[in-house]
Amino acid sequence: MRNIQDCFCKMTYWLLIIFTSLLGTDGWSDNRQRKFKDDFLFGAATSAYQVEGAWNIDGKSESIWDRYFHEHPEVVVDGRNGDVGSDSYHQYKRDVELLRELGVDFYRFSMSWNRILPTGFPNKINEKGIQYYDNLINELLKYNIEPVVTLFHFDLPQTLQDLGGWANPLCIEWFEEYARVVFDKYADKVKYWITVNQPNDICIESYESDRWPPAAESKGIGPYLCIKNVMLAHANVYRLYVNEYKNKYKGSVGISLAVNWLEPLNNKTENVEAVELYREFTLGLFINPIWSKEGDFPQVVKDIVAKRSKEQGFTKSRLPILSKQEIKLLKGSSDFLGINHYTTSLVSPSSDEFPSPSIADDVRVQLSKRSEWKIAKSPWLASAPYGIYKACIHINLKYDYPPVFITEHGWSTDVGLQDEDRAYNLREYMKAILLAIEDGTNLKGYTAWSLIDNVEWSAGTSERFGLYEVDFDSDDKTRTPRLSAHVYKRLIKTRVVEENWKPKSMKMKISDRKFKEPEPKAEL
Numbered sequence: 001m002r003n004i005q006d007c008f009c010k011m012t013y014w015l016l017i018i019f020t021s022l023l024g025t026d027g028w029s030d031n032r033q034r035k036f037k038d039d040f041l042f043g044a045a046t047s048a049y050q051v052e053g054a055w056n057i058d059g060k061s062e063s064i065w066d067r068y069f070h071e072h073p074e075v076v077v078d079g080r081n082g083d084v085g086s087d088s089y090h091q092y093k094r095d096v097e098l099l100r101e102l103g104v105d106f107y108r109f110s111m112s113w114n115r116i117l118p119t120g121f122p123n124k125i126n127e128k129g130i131q132y133y134d135n136l137i138n139e140l141l142k143y144n145i146e147p148v149v150t151l152f153h154f155d156l157p158q159t160l161q162d163l164g165g166w167a168n169p170l171c172i173e174w175f176e177e178y179a180r181v182v183f184d185k186y187a188d189k190v191k192y193w194i195t196v197n198q199p200n201d202i203c204i205e206s207y208e209s210d211r212w213p214p215a216a217e218s219k220g221i222g223p224y225l226c227i228k229n230v231m232l233a234h235a236n237v238y239r240l241y242v243n244e245y246k247n248k249y250k251g252s253v254g255i256s257l258a259v260n261w262l263e264p265l266n267n268k269t270e271n272v273e274a275v276e277l278y279r280e281f282t283l284g285l286f287i288n289p290i291w292s293k294e295g296d297f298p299q300v301v302k303d304i305v306a307k308r309s310k311e312q313g314f315t316k317s318r319l320p321i322l323s324k325q326e327i328k329l330l331k332g333s334s335d336f337l338g339i340n341h342y343t344t345s346l347v348s349p350s351s352d353e354f355p356s357p358s359i360a361d362d363v364r365v366q367l368s369k370r371s372e373w374k375i376a377k378s379p380w381l382a383s384a385p386y387g388i389y390k391a392c393i394h395i396n397l398k399y400d401y402p403p404v405f406i407t408e409h410g411w412s413t414d415v416g417l418q419d420e421d422r423a424y425n426l427r428e429y430m431k432a433i434l435l436a437i438e439d440g441t442n443l444k445g446y447t448a449w450s451l452i453d454n455v456e457w458s459a460g461t462s463e464r465f466g467l468y469e470v471d472f473d474s475d476d477k478t479r480t481p482r483l484s485a486h487v488y489k490r491l492i493k494t495r496v497v498e499e500n501w502k503p504k505s506m507k508m509k510i511s512d513r514k515f516k517e518p519e520p521k522a523e524l
């Protein structure tokens with residue numbers, strides 16, 4: 001029986017691979033005009049470290065990014081770190097005004113753990129920090145803009161990093177304690193929660209490389225410890241909400257994963273296999289425990305890491321196991337899947353020598369881009385709109401049509417208000433999203449990254465992601481709408497993608513979408 005089941009699973013798996021590979025890059029679209037339904041939600045996003053500034057003001061303590069950039073100013077490309085950022089701590093009312101100009105349904109922002117709990121623990125609650133988020137939320141609600149709150153967007157309190165951060169299983173408890181404080185304060189006003197933003201980047205960038213704090217470089221070991229802990233921390237907080245808050249407040253809790261599309265360099269079997277393997281390491285480790293039928297980490301990842309660990313002389317696999325109880329905790333622990341999608345990469349096997357142990361050595365692939373893809377200011381960001389369509393269809397088929405929210409998508413440019421490239425990228429991806437919906441994706445909403453220019457981590461402000469430009473040299477960090485802000489506003493209003501529409505003037509007014517009556521909310 002088991003063999004028949006295995007055989008059936010393998011067949012479905014290969015049919016899925018063949019199907020998504022057959023969705024070529026040509027002829028994937030047509031010219032019919034499609035429309036976003038009235039209950040489809042549009043929003044814009046930022047994160048605390050990237051926009052708030054006020055890094056040590058009103059009781060906020062040091063996060064790992066504060067420490068890292070203060071100790072290594074040389075890593076920030078243009079020297080502008082998040083000490084002041086876009087100064088949203090002081091300019092939040094203007095930010096809400098921008099959202100009203102765009103006419104969005106919601107604003108996705110993150111809370112700074114440090115601003116709320118300066119020690120990292122709930123022994124000291126920073127009332128000024130609590131007040132700041134309360135003010136922001138009230139300002140949003142006043143104009144009927146739904147707050148979508150991310151609990152953790154990369155900025156761990158340094159105090160907790162000093163105790164091992166996400167590599168320490170106690171972080172699961174610490175995160176729950178923090179979440180409880182936040183839910184107690186805001187669950188009556190906030191209905192959409194995202195536990196963790198891009199755990200796949202947190203664990204790999206922070207522990208496999210020295211590109212992100214703590215720059216600990218524990219290749220092939222640290223990332224796997226982090227993955228287990230951060231995923232359990234997410235699941236625990238999901239259960240906390242369900243058990244203690246959901247009945248009363250009726251909110252939804254999800255997680256945002258980086259879901260860029262990956263495809264084989266060409267249709268050679270070795271490339272198709274390399275893609276599937278790489279996808280399991282970069283996405284499967286995070287999505288499988290929550291959305292696959294069997295739960296747990298992907299079998300192929302467990303097998304490879306166990307094999308390599310043994311060859312390397314470890315007494316057990318470097319990938320920690322999930323116990324039966326942990327698998328149960330994780331399975332189904334999300335009301336929706338948040339997709340952060342930016343780009344597509346080509347994958348092929350690599351015969352390079354990689355450091356051993358390392359994830360790179362476990363997976364042994366190389367990435368590239370098609371030469372015809374337009375590249376943004378960020379060198380990793382290539383425009384390939386069909387990628388978002390394929391990513392959605394892949395998730396539908398493999399994980400049985402989960403409710404999905406695009407929690408981030410965007411484009412980076414230089415300074416300048418005439419951002420035709422961003423406007424073009426937005427339109428093309430919107431068309432692909434409409435197709436993905438038409439083909440069955442249970443997609444509830446779209447979030448533009450970002451509302452305003454901000455600190456793009458180590459790139460500082462050299463890569464601009466904002467619909468609104470920020471003048472970082474001005475006292476009030478003046479925000480000015482770019483062309484793309486007008487295009488997005490128009491799209492939200494008309495709910496169709498208009499190829500050649502241009503604003504008559506670059507002046508922005510508050511959108512005439514009504515904000516008196518509550519907008520229809522997506523059922524998640």
Ligand code: NOJ
Nearest residue numbers: 047197198340408449456
């Ligand atoms: C995803 C991250 O969540 C966000 O912080 C970052 O700015 C964007 N990608 C662009 O790189």
